[in-house]
Amino acid sequence: MNTDTHRFRLTQEATTLAGRGPASFRSILFGDVQPGAEADRAEAPEYFRDLNLDQIVDAITAGREEYDLKPFFYAPLRDAAEIRYRQEVLRDLEERSVLEPIRWFGEEMRRMRALLTQAEKLYYERQKQSYFLDAADIYCVAAIRLASGLAAAGLRSRGLRGFHEYLQHYTTSAPFRELADETAKLRAGLAGVTYSLEIEGKRIKVGRYGDEPDYGAEVLQTFEKFRQGAPKDYRFEIRAPADMNHVEAAILDRVALLFPGVFAELEAFREGHRGYLDATIAEFDREAQFYLACHEHVQRFARTGLRFCYPAVTADSKEAYGRDVFDLALANRLLREDARVVTNDFHLEDPERIIIVSGPNQGGKTTFARMFGQLHHLASIGCPVPGREARLFLFDRLFTHFEREESIETLSSKLEEDLTRIRRILEAATPNSILIMNESFLSTTLDDALFLTREIMRQVVELDMLCVSVTFLDELASFSPTTVSMVSTVDPADPAMRTFRIVRRLADGLAYAIAIAEKYNLTYDGIKRRLDPEAGEGRGE
Numbered sequence: 001m002n003t004d005t006h007r008f009r010l011t012q013e014a015t016t017l018a019g020r021g022p023a024s025f026r027s028i029l030f031g032d033v034q035p036g037a038e039a040d041r042a043e044a045p046e047y048f049r050d051l052n053l054d055q056i057v058d059a060i061t062a063g064r065e066e067y068d069l070k071p072f073f074y075a076p077l078r079d080a081a082e083i084r085y086r087q088e089v090l091r092d093l094e095e096r097s098v099l100e101p102i103r104w105f106g107e108e109m110r111r112m113r114a115l116l117t118q119a120e121k122l123y124y125e126r127q128k129q130s131y132f133l134d135a136a137d138i139y140c141v142a143a144i145r146l147a148s149g150l151a152a153a154g155l156r157s158r159g160l161r162g163f164h165e166y167l168q169h170y171t172t173s174a175p176f177r178e179l180a181d182e183t184a185k186l187r188a189g190l191a192g193v194t195y196s197l198e199i200e201g202k203r204i205k206v207g208r209y210g211d212e213p214d215y216g217a218e219v220l221q222t223f224e225k226f227r228q229g230a231p232k233d234y235r236f237e238i239r240a241p242a243d244m245n246h247v248e249a250a251i252l253d254r255v256a257l258l259f260p261g262v263f264a265e266l267e268a269f270r271e272g273h274r275g276y277l278d279a280t281i282a283e284f285d286r287e288a289q290f291y292l293a294c295h296e297h298v299q300r301f302a303r304t305g306l307r308f309c310y311p312a313v314t315a316d317s318k319e320a321y322g323r324d325v326f327d328l329a330l331a332n333r334l335l336r337e338d339a340r341v342v343t344n345d346f347h348l349e350d351p352e353r354i355i356i357v358s359g360p361n362q363g364g365k366t367t368f369a370r371m372f373g374q375l376h377h378l379a380s381i382g383c384p385v386p387g388r389e390a391r392l393f394l395f396d397r398l399f400t401h402f403e404r405e406e407s408i409e410t411l412s413s414k415l416e417e418d419l420t421r422i423r424r425i426l427e428a429a430t431p432n433s434i435l436i437m438n439e440s441f442l443s444t445t446l447d448d449a450l451f452l453t454r455e456i457m458r459q460v461v462e463l464d465m466l467c468v469s470v471t472f473l474d475e476l477a478s479f480s481p482t483t484v485s486m487v488s489t490v491d492p493a494d495p496a497m498r499t500f501r502i503v504r505r506l507a508d509g510l511a512y513a514i515a516i517a518e519k520y521n522l523t524y525d526g527i528k529r530r531l532d533p534e535a536g537e538g539r540g541e
Helices: 003-011 053-061 070-074 080-093 096-121 125-151 158-171 174-191 215-226 246-258 260-272 279-302 328-336 365-380 414-428 446-463 474-478 513-519 524-531 533-538
Strands: 195-200 203-208 312-314 320-325 344-348 354-358 389-393 398-402 434-438 466-470 483-491 494-504
Touching: 053 070, 053 279, 053 328, 053 365, 070 279, 080 096, 080 158, 080 279, 080 312, 096 125, 096 279, 125 158, 125 174, 125 246, 125 260, 158 279, 174 260, 195 246, 203 246, 246 260, 279 328, 320 365, 328 365, 344 365, 344 494, 354 365, 354 446, 354 474, 365 389, 365 398, 365 434, 365 466, 365 483, 365 494, 398 414, 414 446, 446 466, 446 474, 474 483
Parallel strands: 312 389, 354 466, 354 483, 398 434, 434 466
Antiparallel strands: 195 203, 320 344, 320 389, 483 494
């Protein structure tokens, strides 16, 4: 855990006073499920890297590292009702009247934490007390304004309605009102502290302000008549260190002697309200960032015309489909390059379970397989998915079998490693699992690869699990009645050009290698002519 995350955690070590809010509300991320500590301990699933989901999560959470959001993106939900609970909150955030108060509250809480963190580094106690008071003031104002903003927003989601009810109860409770009133009274008291400094050489005398004349105002008034237009501003910012120096601290100590009452209250305030931050509100601050991060990431693509949707997610049926769906990790990169994103469709109807993807190399087959896995994972954590419309299966486990580089440390052949991994997968898989395979067993002969893949497909069919398999073995496209063939396509006018469209049709057995070779003059005759220019000249070329 990085330092910033640790500091965020420090602000959550607060006591929740009895009676502050409805006991039924727990979280805007988890509805009826109590996540427990495991929600914060979740690690990236094994399939994350194969599906480029690590890149997606990095992009979504960028700039919010202090909140430690990644565990929320690592842990799929197991209940469709819990997924709908999150989707409801995200739909609410599409309304500006809901989005803006929550976003503003997050910014204020960040300011508050920055003050508390800075206070820990300061040396002088009175300055620490002042920072603490400022932080408490920000917190009180932010909580009150958030309650007011949400009240006027017309909330529909169960999560935000529950939190708003909690927040209203909390901000009208006696403990909070006492905190807010003490904060306002103490700030007013400190604002009323006035004093004078008499400086003689190296001696500074601190005294009460006795209505001495303000010579600064008199000087400005004298020179006002010489002003001609707006003067050029030659001022520049001088960044002073946050810590007071010893002279400032000594002056403040003597001011405190002149006003002992208000400074005694300041010291007592910090001691008496160290745990002012309500634990439920602190957790809301963090969980809201999950939704804000998702919302902002989606908006980046909406500006380009790419669409996201809230998929229907069910564990009762394995019929699945996607309309205009795309690989989100690839789209992130293409967006930075100002390049076009190609979308695709797919559908599986009973009894279909397995999609066999074949076709020419570099045609988007692996991207399609990754996209299928990305869609299911993002849907399982309640996020919008890239596409116009989707219906997806709520899996229990998701497995990937992608090619791995051979490791000299294992003392095993690449084929043996591939077989060991697929065996572990099939032993752990259930009918509710999803398997994504990408050109497995490339290290062996064609006959052996076909035999091994058929055996694996036979077990997949017996398990009745969903599967996407990218393969160069066209024979698998009609393996069983549960198998669907999809093929990457090329431009009919130029077979060497990939369209990156994956369509549902029978495999045609064409790899288009000849078309590519002809385009780049790499056929036998083409290479021969390049090596023997005279032969070409003899034919008038």
